[in-house]
Amino acid sequence: MRNKSVLAEAEDIQRAVEMIRLGARMQMLESETQLSRERLLKLYKEVRGVSPPKGMLPFSTDWFITWQPNVHSSLFMSFYRFMKDTAGLPDLDAIVKAFRLYLDHIDAEDMEEVLSLTRAWTLVRFFDADLLQQATCTCCGGNYVAHAYDPTHEYVCGLCNMPSRAGKGRRSRRIATDRNALV
Amino acid sequence: MKSADLQDEIRELNLAYLMLAQQLVREDREIAMFRLGIGADVAELINGLTTAQIVRLSSQQMMLCRVRFDDSALLGMLTGEGRDAATASLHAAIIAAGKPVETLA
Numbered sequence: 396m397r398n399k400s401v402l403a404e405a406e407d408i409q410r411a412v413e414m415i416r417l418g419a420r421m422q423m424l425e426s427e428t429q430l431s432r433e434r435l436l437k438l439y440k441e442v443r444g445v446s447p448p449k450g451m452l453p454f455s456t457d458w459f460i461t462w463q464p465n466v467h468s469s470l471f472m473s474f475y476r477f478m479k480d481t482a483g484l485p486d487l488d489a490i491v492k493a494f495r496l497y498l499d500h501i502d503a504e505d506m507e508e509v510l511s512l513t514r515a516w517t518l519v520r521f522f523d524a525d526l527l528q529q530a531t532c533t534c535c536g537g538n539y540v541a542h543a544y545d546p547t548h549e550y551v552c553g554l555c556n557m558p559s560r561a562g563k564g565r566r567s568r569r570i571a572t573d574r575n576a577l578v
Numbered sequence: 579m580k581s582a583d584l585q586d587e588i589r590e591l592n593l594a595y596l597m598l599a600q601q602l603v604r605e606d607r608e609i610a611m612f613r614l615g616i617g618a619d620v621a622e623l624i625n626g627l628t629t630a631q632i633v634r635l636s637s638q639q640m641m642l643c644r645v646r647f648d649d650s651a652l653l654g655m656l657t658g659e660g661r662d663a664a665t666a667s668l669h670a671a672i673i674a675a676g677k678p679v680e681t682l683a
Contacts, residue, residue, distance in 0.1 A: 466665075466668055466669075466672075467668075469672050470668055470671055470672050470675070473671070473672050473675030473676055474612070474675055476675075476676075477611075477612050477675055478608055478612070481611065481612075481617065481618075481679055482607075482608040482611050482612070482618065483618065484608055488608075492606075492608050492609055495609065496609060496612060500667075500668075500671055504663075504664050504667050504668070505664075506664055506668075535669070535673055536673060536676070537669070537672040537673040537676060538672070538676050539672070554665065554668070554669040554672070557665075
């Protein structure tokens, strides 16, 4: 669809640039802005200096349920719900701001960025499509991402009931040795 | 500590708090609302304060900000109890994000 208004197009370009900086992929840009594919491709190359990655977006809801992604996506979703319900932002702005908060948190704690902007966007779309839901943990009272229509009355989150090797991947061990080396 | 000193400390902290809060709100209203734990109406109020009002407000005898976490489990996580600090902070952030914000009555 072509833009009629120059102003609206300028706004779209600005929004697209922000999303590209945060790591959005073409599918997200195409669906969230009114810009043509050619313009978005050009914009992407200008901002990042490389062509956008090709191929399909990940489409499985199961990824969001595995331990580490679940914790990160639950954190993002809590931020998103705040931005949407309490601050009253429209969908896309809420996603971008919630993602910024998420990045801030990751930075402050020196953690690995598990969720990308496109993943976060996919997560919100899965929620809109009723494929996922938020379940309240019966132990800590926080809200976590869970499959839709799963029974939730006895739900216990992955942080209250941690699997034995959770968060002990190759990378975290490396960080630990780096820290020891510093001491 | 003498009571006059205490009052000075409170005044200083109030001033620093209000100025930081206003700066945060002016920079990015929604993110400030989240970080400060305030609703849209309080954010609007802070945004509209003049410098004179801020100075007068901060010279009260009482603190203007208060402890947000009335939950002992949350407090434990924030102060780093648990298996490791990174997970504890993630857990705390998830719970804290779901807490209600301060609004005008």
